Amino acid sequence: MNTGLINNVVCFEGVSVRFGAVSALDNLNLELRGGELSALLGPNGAGKTTALRLLLGLTRPSQGTVRVLGGDPRRSEARRGVGAMLQDISLPPNLSVLELLRLYAALYPAPLSVNRALELSGLSDQATSRASRLSGGQQRRLSFALAVIGNPELLLLDEPTVAMDVQGRAAFWHGIAELRSGGCTVLLTTHLLEEVDRAADRVIVLSRGVIVADAAPGSVRARVGLSRVRFSSRLDAAHWHTITLPGDVLEGGPAGQFSIRTRQPEALVRAALDLDPALSDLEVSRASLEDAFLSLTGPDQAPTGALA
Amino acid sequence: MTTLASPFTSALRPFVALARTELLRLLRNRALLVPALLLPIIFFSLWGLPNARYTLGGVNAGRYMLVSYAAYSLISTALFGFGVAVAAERASGWWRQLQITPAPPALIFGAKITASLVMGLLSVLALCLFAGLVGHIWLGAADLGGVLLRLLPGMVPFALLGLTLGLLAPPDAAGGVANLVALPMLFASGIFVPLDTAPDFIRSLAPYLPAYHFGQLGWTAIGAKPAGAEWTHWVWLAGYAAVFLLTSLWAARRSEMRR
Ligand SMILES: Nc1ncnc2c1ncn2[C@@H]1O[C@H](COP(=O)(O)OP(=O)(O)O)[C@@H](O)[C@H]1O
Numbered sequence: 001m002n003t004g005l006i007n008n009v010v011c012f013e014g015v016s017v018r019f020g021a022v023s024a025l026d027n028l029n030l031e032l033r034g035g036e037l038s039a040l041l042g043p044n045g046a047g048k049t050t051a052l053r054l055l056l057g058l059t060r061p062s063q064g065t066v067r068v069l070g071g072d073p074r075r076s077e078a079r080r081g082v083g084a085m086l087q088d089i090s091l092p093p094n095l096s097v098l099e100l101l102r103l104y105a106a107l108y109p110a111p112l113s114v115n116r117a118l119e120l121s122g123l124s125d126q127a128t129s130r131a132s133r134l135s136g137g138q139q140r141r142l143s144f145a146l147a148v149i150g151n152p153e154l155l156l157l158d159e160p161t162v163a164m165d166v167q168g169r170a171a172f173w174h175g176i177a178e179l180r181s182g183g184c185t186v187l188l189t190t191h192l193l194e195e196v197d198r199a200a201d202r203v204i205v206l207s208r209g210v211i212v213a214d215a216a217p218g219s220v221r222a223r224v225g226l227s228r229v230r231f232s233s234r235l236d237a238a239h240w241h242t243i244t245l246p247g248d249v250l251e252g253g254p255a256g257q258f259s260i261r262t263r264q265p266e267a268l269v270r271a272a273l274d275l276d277p278a279l280s281d282l283e284v285s286r287a288s289l290e291d292a293f294l295s296l297t298g299p300d301q302a303p304t305g306a307l308a
Numbered sequence: 309m310t311t312l313a314s315p316f317t318s319a320l321r322p323f324v325a326l327a328r329t330e331l332l333r334l335l336r337n338r339a340l341l342v343p344a345l346l347l348p349i350i351f352f353s354l355w356g357l358p359n360a361r362y363t364l365g366g367v368n369a370g371r372y373m374l375v376s377y378a379a380y381s382l383i384s385t386a387l388f389g390f391g392v393a394v395a396a397e398r399a400s401g402w403w404r405q406l407q408i409t410p411a412p413p414a415l416i417f418g419a420k421i422t423a424s425l426v427m428g429l430l431s432v433l434a435l436c437l438f439a440g441l442v443g444h445i446w447l448g449a450a451d452l453g454g455v456l457l458r459l460l461p462g463m464v465p466f467a468l469l470g471l472t473l474g475l476l477a478p479p480d481a482a483g484g485v486a487n488l489v490a491l492p493m494l495f496a497s498g499i500f501v502p503l504d505t506a507p508d509f510i511r512s513l514a515p516y517l518p519a520y521h522f523g524q525l526g527w528t529a530i531g532a533k534p535a536g537a538e539w540t541h542w543v544w545l546a547g548y549a550a551v552f553l554l555t556s557l558w559a560a561r562r563s564e565m566r567r
Pocket residue numbers: 019022023024042043044045046047048049050051566567
């Protein structure tokens with residue numbers, strides 16, 4: 001691998017973006033190495049789209065510097081090696097899939113063939129359809145085809161699989177795998193943890209403009225392996241803290257209801273029944289992806305860096 | 309993986325592809341194409357044909373007004389086919405979709421302007437064909453060539469005016485705003501109706517309007533009495549082009565700030 005050159009395909013240095021009083025990104029420091037597939041996760045408004053727009057030169061940082069493939073993303077030349085799929089795009093209704101792909105192929109110095117782009121996006125059967133006749137999922141696929149036809153070194157995808165059906169998703173991930181075997185670096189945003197768990201080398205979780213976790217998805221999976229133990233008790237939170245293990249998170253609900261996220265539900269339940277034999281409403285469930293996610297990005301949770 | 313730009317560094321290939329695409333889009337947009345082709349012909353039938361036996365500015369009035377409506381058609385193509393179309397694209401996201409490609413904005417604009425020029429050319433040819441076949445008023449190749457040689461480059465300030473309006477007005481209001489600017493200007497410049505019949509204050513206002521100088525370039529190309537040296541018309545149009553270039557750059561920055 002051509003490490004020296006490909007290293008740090010993307011580089012954010014102390015980047016903040018403010019829109020009036022809203023701070024969309026706050027002192028972001030992030031580097032993406034060549035060939036990595038990174039997933040940018042976070043709830044709505046976390047700053048994911050803003051981060052991608054910075055990399056495309058569509059948004060200017062209020063502070064700090066952004067480099068893409070060693071250049072300033074605000075210059076058109078920097079985009080020769082970048083393909084992107086934006087969230088809110090509408091393609092011109094009166095052009096066909098083929099016409100759009102031919103246009104895009106002419107805008108890049110060393111494009112893929114139109115057929116290859118159709119194949120990668122699973123759109124071969126729709127080549128002659130007008131863009132407006134495509135279904136929502138097919139339009140996303142076309143958007144993907146337009147992102148890859150320039151044979152990019154860096155692929156930026158904002159919520160790429162939204163509106164895609166199961167087959168669309170499969171075709172999409174298949175296309176991504178093929179591009180990656182050619183060394184393409186991918187940064188995508190999503191709120192579907194499950195989906196990136198398999199494919200990503202790295203998961204970066206954003207919350208209100210700040211990175212709260214940056215780790216291999218394995219760590220996220222570990223986090224997902226949590227259980228949640230719920231019960232009601234007359235004892236107060238101080239008592240319950242005495243039986244929690246390191247890493248467990250205790251939440252006190254109203255009217256003596258408690259909830260503990262834990263890695264060892266069996267041990268915890270045993271200890272809980274010992275501590276308060278009058279305990280009631282006991283319920284043990286697997287923590288959902290949502291739980292893992294919320295534990296990182298929720299408003300009551302200080303970013304502990306548990307995954308970092 | 310390409311790490312270096314290929315020997316292909318010329319902007320020609322992307323330019324041709326963009327211009328071709330933009331022209332296709334214009335030709336497939338019936339809401340734009342039908343008025344662009346038909347309105348000049350309708351106006352010419354209403355005002356040009358009935359006056360064809362008179363003389364205007366020292367030339368046959370039919371020929372004079374044929375040039376007037378050719379000028380009208382080119383001005384509206386520049387304003388609507390270009391400026392207002394850009395506004396619609398800004399609303400639809402297509403503009404942003406092009407912005408994330410390596411094509412520099414100047415190239416994208418250049419291609420759109422070229423497509424508008426071709427579109428304008430088509431509408432003028434349709435008008436001339438109608439005038440010849442129906443009214444037996446033929447401009448002749450030399451005169452037509454002279455008119456086009458002046459009027460096609462003269463479209464630039466109107467394209468930039470349309471762009472400014474398109475970027476400033478809310479997307480769905482851009483067409484209306486452009487009409488609000490274009491129609492009074494066309495009346496006050498002698499394009500819709502000859503200035504000889506206009507009130508005094510309009511006649512004194514006309515020489516300050518870009519459409520007046522545009523019209524003068526067209527009429528003198530078929531031998532009408534000149535109202536000042538030809539270069540003064542070019543200077544006026546170039547001045548307006550410079551002003552509207554600045555306003556459209558300012559408007560583009562403003563709309564970028566608003567995302
Ligand atoms: N152009 C803009 N003007 C004002 N606020 C904006 C703008 N773009 C984004 N924001 C705000 O910045 C924050 C981050 O937005 P965004 O990056 O779109 O989040 P995400 O993509 O993670 O949902 C949000 O609070 C959003 O309202």
